[in-house]
Amino acid sequence: MLSRRVMLSALAASPAAMAFLRSEVARAADLAASGLVGELQGPTIITDPAKWPKTFAEAPMLAEQVKAGKLPPVAQRIPAEPLVWQPLNEIGTYGGTWRRAFTGPGDGENGNRIQSSDKPLHWSADGSKIVPCVAKGYTLSEDGKTYTLFLRKGMKWSDGAPFTADDFIFWFEDIYGNPDIVPTPTPEMRPKGKPGRMVKVDETTVRWDFDVPYYLFEEIMAGDTAMGGGQAVRQAAKISFGAYAPGHYLKQFLPKYSSLEAVNARAKQEGFENWVQMLHFKKDWELNTEVPVLGPWRTVRPINTAIWLLERNPYYYAVDTAGNQLPYFDKVQFTLAENLEIINLRAMAGEYDEQERHIDLGKLPVLLDNQDKGNYKVHLDLGFAGSDFMFHVNQSFNGDAEIRKWLTNADFRRALALGIDRDQLNETFWLGVGTPGSPAPGETMPQSPGPAWRTKWSTYDPATANKMLDGIGLAKKDSDGFRVRTDNGQRLRIEVIAIAAFLPYPKLSEMVADQWRKIGIQADVKEMERGLGFAKQTNNEHQLFVWNNGGTELLYLFPTWAVPVIPGAAFAPDYATWYSSGGAQGTKPDDPNILKIFDLYTEASSLKADGRNHNAQEIWKILVDQQYGIGTVGQSPAGLGVRLVSNKLGNIAARVCNAQHCRTPGNSHPETWYFKA
């Protein structure tokens, strides 16, 4: 908190900025005093082999199986080069079931995230540095065209089969390379549209070759991306990315290794339509209890029942500094709840040992009230994204020429931004724990354009907003004081699509609509069911779309809610199609600022980290100045940031990195948590 204050004191002393500064300092002091927001922390990786343990120990449940001759001894199960964790506070003890809630088979991310140490690479506890994970390291050639990943010698799948470079090549050639399984290649493997190749160097080394410089790839392999997301999330739900796959197990389901007739016959026999359907099931760790995995857990009772049960992976590749094979928990049990109210009520009763997903920030007072009774503690994990509730203004809207004229007018958007009382929103819906301002990422992030851009066009100033609206030709008002259209004299009505998620977005939008009355703007808030709202948005039918911009703090890993480069982006779906198809489909934007953003974004993939971050800062400056997205309040715990932890648990971080790339709570490494005796 202190570092933010110091940075803010360097702010230019405009009255608005001073007011912002005062509220910001008061807010930081309140939060620190509340004891709910701690310091970012987590376990530490020991990379020096001299400090590695020489002998190893294992969980009692596995020791029994070793004794019974069902498992080889622990020293033979873990890699010659294991991942060694120094737990956050102390060496833990084995045992226990971690109880959690989930909402059904669509909630696979619930488990995928705690399984996220099956990613090739991960992020440090504060989310700032790329750290080893499944791979012990990587190199990127000076020209940026060759990326090399180094695996751990002697590492094994959860069934004991060796995990080698062959598993990467199997994925590349037999899964990714098969159009029946992967109809559309991922842009992440095609910098500037030129497909990359994967090559086996030796048993533990894989190399990627690209035709153009692609420095960004190092971030992609660590990000929550198609290539770097890991097996759990990228090979569930009929998706088939993830860079590696258990070849020794999956080959039996592929026609290439027997015949089309044979695999189809087997599929029919097991009740699948064809071999592709069977493969989608077999590679999905949420559904298939037999598929080998690399993460700390494996499914023993599938996600499509009332309880999703995970059990420890006996071949997991990580140990603590005392040589105990991780994880400490024996099992993870997700219990089905039909609705989120039930989850919050059960959480208050202390029925979950750790739960950050599906917990509602609006219930914070009751959650705090029940801390003693439920024997848990509440932590608030603030996010880094600039806005947890913002208006994405559709730049390619073409349903109504008059509306389009205003949506694409920078002063109109700026006036809307100045007409929002962010402090009122923050107090009402965030209980004051958010940071008001523009959508730019938090100042601690390397891509932040600087504190001055937090307040640019993003303070409450209805007088200026009114003047600007008068100035652009919207001076005429109707008898109720609302500005009227210039084409037919009717009231100008802006439609806002709001879906309830993270926060009660429709209610928040109503409050803003009410504030906009003071600048003579009529906003009609349309609350929509999730799927329908998104369908309208991707089809370019929305005017203003309400969402957050989570993930955009690392712009290139998760650009959707900031820049229109992936089809369907709310900013301008039609321009996004144009950009991602290389100009073949969609419409070319005529706004030079958007073209400038495209140039900066395209260039970034071939720049080293400093250059990439510089480009991102330049993009953010344009975004904030142009107000394509109107920010309100951000860097809050609204999404996945209200964390309830039982007092029985040990090695729990005071604050967890709450961000897309951190796979919250994945990079807090639940495999190092344990039940205190």
Add this chain to the structure above:
Amino acid sequence: MLTYLLRRLGLAAITIFAITLVTFVILHLPPVDFVTAYAAQAAASGSAISPAEADAMRLAYGLNQPLWVQYWKWISMVAVGDFGRSFEYGRPVTEVIGDRLWLTILLSIGAIIVTWGLALPIGIYSAVRQYSVGDYIFTFLGFIGLAIPGFLLALIVMYVGLRVFNMNVGGLFSSEYQLAPWTWAKLWDLMKHLPVPMLILALPGIAQLVRIMRANLLDELRRPYVVTARARGLAERRVILRYPVRAAMNPFASTIGYLLPYTVSGSVIISVVLSLPTVGPLLLHSLIAQDMLLGSTIILLLGVLTVFGTLLSDLLLMWIDPRIRLGQLR
């Protein structure tokens, strides 16, 4: 009588076919498919499905085929008793529904028994002892039962249960019994969880039936045949139960048409609020998630049960009430 029955059965078959068609078309009306809904859910929990991934999913689920091809695939499977695999659950639809079916039936039949067991005697009492203190009390409670929506009552009961009695919230099993094999202890655990949802499910029905029973019976009690029976010195108990109650029972019989599908779906909203592992929440969820095969199958099942329930209640009415029987045959 036989031709009547055959005609009704024939109409039922056509109705059911129409239901499948309409169901399928209506479910496809929103511009949302399973993949869009799935991606929206991912977005709403802080993740994302990339366009390349969405393409792969559409191919895998056959969603890129025209609607009539999808319908033909489904209906020809249904014709041979195969309802396909749920998109979201990745298991055969029959298994997904089957998992929840017997608990749903148990709960619904329990709720119906509670409803009738309480509503009948209270309704009779209220009518016979009209304007007594007891009648006022039951009337008062009845109006409250009618006025409070079931889901609100469920929420209040849960909150009070949690704060005052430290009860488990929602569901039908305590967490330690969720995975346990069936034992007496688990059965006892289920028995402890059942009464509250049963009562909440039953309450609106009780209030409604008490009012109907009371009103109908009051009408009957003033009929000349009741006066005649009394004048002839028939025992009061016999006078009331033998004829007026029987005549006042018609509304009970006519609701059977709705009870049959109800036993399978339960009350959707109350089940969602109480997090009951029944078919109701499954139906709601399959519609939101656009899990077409699961949603279509549940609606088809409900349609079939409604059609047969209506037929059954018509036959039952003819059996209880000779007036209808004679009118029908004329």
